[in-house]
Amino acid sequence: MQTETENVEMVVVDAVVAHQHLAGPLLPILHQIQSELRHIPGSALNYIAKALNLSRAEVHGVVSYYHSFTTKPHGKTVIEVCRAESCQAVGGRKIEQRFKDALGLDFGETSSDGNVTLESVYCLGNCACSPSVRVGENIYGRITESGVNAIVDKAISQLAKSKELNQ
């Protein structure tokens, strides 16, 4: 059985090796780590810095700049609710509140079981069918207040299913 630390190390090394040959490889490396570990662990910074010939502070500066990269683990599912104008124009603010209520979370928070993170997003390019929300790689449009619970339930039940598969 692999320890947690070994796993982190492997993911980080893999991400660096896979992208090191690119011009300007840092964002692709961070994307891969974020997607596999659901955050950028502090322990990854030294290794990346060394491999790319940067200072740890430079790498940290990049991680902290972008909203996509987090230093605390995201939930297994991330629900991103659009807060931008087109969605606002058709009741988006109420939808935001419904998601917060349904999950008992504010934007940027993760459920205590580590399953779900609620995030805001500023436009999904789905404005012609606002209000919009993204769950993982899926985007949902024309969301109604009464439809919010179904989206949350589906996200959680898919999580349970993928857990069963892994067992």
Place this chain on the structure above:
Amino acid sequence: MNVRVYVPQDSTALSVGADDVAQKLAKQDVAEHSIDVIRNGSRGLFWLEPLVEVETERGRVAYGPVTVEDIDDLIQSGMLSGKQGHPLALGLTEEIPFLKNQQRLTFKRAGITRPTSIEDYQAHQGFIGLTRALSMSPQECVDEIKDSGLRGRGGAAFPTGIKWQTVLSAEADQKYIVCNADEGDSGTFADRLQMEADPYALIEGMIIAGFAVGADKGYIYLREEYPHSYTVLKEAISIAKHHKFLGAAINGSAFDFDIEVRLGAKSYVCGEETALLNSLEGKRGVVRAKPPLPALEGLFAKPTVVNNVLSLSTVPTIFANGADSYAEFGMGRSRGTMPFQLAGNLKQTGLVELAFGVTVDELINEFGAGSRSGRPLKAAQLGGPLGTYLPPSQWKTQMDYEALAEINAVLGHGGVVAFDDTVDMGEQARFAMEFCVVESCGKCTPCRIGSVRGVETIDKIRANENRQDNINLLHSLCSTMVNGSLCAMGGMTPFPVQSALEHFAEDFDRVESSSQKIVPTLAKSRT
């Protein structure tokens, strides 16, 4: 009989159930028909999605918006032979007024072809422009773009030919083409539709740009919020390589060109070209001071063309039909067509490509058919989150860069977001400032701090605290931001705020009732 049925594979169509509809159609067992489900791109008539089209002798016949529950009924009523009569039947797709009344050049293939089919692309005039460009000299190619009058569709409307000339004339061992696919403006989705419906047009445009200026490497900087576009682009690039339209010796010529797609990381300012270049280099997405121009010192300090998705995707059409035929469209110094995007509270939302010169009112009330809610419309925001809010009294204005500038409005990337009379413009003004707090790159004080003060001041006005003093303060704060910011993030955030104050002053006069109490929701800003 074999019937071809089209179901779009496009983020927005998928967001309202297109996959389920396609699956259900594929499983249908109908006596006299066998159904061939084809996944096309979207036509951009998004309010009708999922828009199912059936191929008939008369042309494609449309039905929409179709849900899984409608399918049995539609088939019973003769959809597979193109019969009308069902409430969702829309007649011939090309005759739907929203589409028929457009002038589609950049988007001529959208929804007609299968997005990643290079055969479909070639059967619909694909790579004709490239073939012509490769027979010309680089200088002739740049001149062709100059003659077309094309101005950047990303927002700043800079003449594309002049930008290309600067890069062509620069001496360097390496040059780059960078496609700005960050499409951060709320209310816009034309780049997304273009990439998902017709990705080869962008690829072809980038190859021509590379040939014209002497660059052999291109990057597409795509916003992370577009996962489906990412999949489509990667597939199209790999197919194009396989068919020798990318890589060494393109299409049998002596010219090499390659494209790589890179993802952004949720930062609005990274749509600004110099911040974008920093981000591509793996740095914080902070805006660079100009000069040096990116055209001279861009990506990795090399001469770089940075162009929007739509600017580049229009290039093949210009080369295929000739610069003059493109320049015949439009008015004044705004030549050609503009893909406008109708969003927000409208009945008919989607992409409307038209020559410059159409009025805001025509877009909103004719193409858009008024509000989705059935209530009176009160305001339209043009040009994204940094754009002006216009009251209906200004909707006679023509969509033209210069005409809009006269009323302190911007066309930006062509987004039109409509609001009905339930909107509280004080709340919208506050949001504009809040967005700037969240997204400022932090380089200049008026933007970084000014936006935080802006939110606080608007909160005070709306709470009726020293109203007049705070309104005056907000005005002066806005002018400091306009005059003292390095880029349009800080420099234009005041536009929605000032226009809200000017045209909707009554919304700032509301005394907050307890149910409307302002909850401070300042999201985390950059660290």
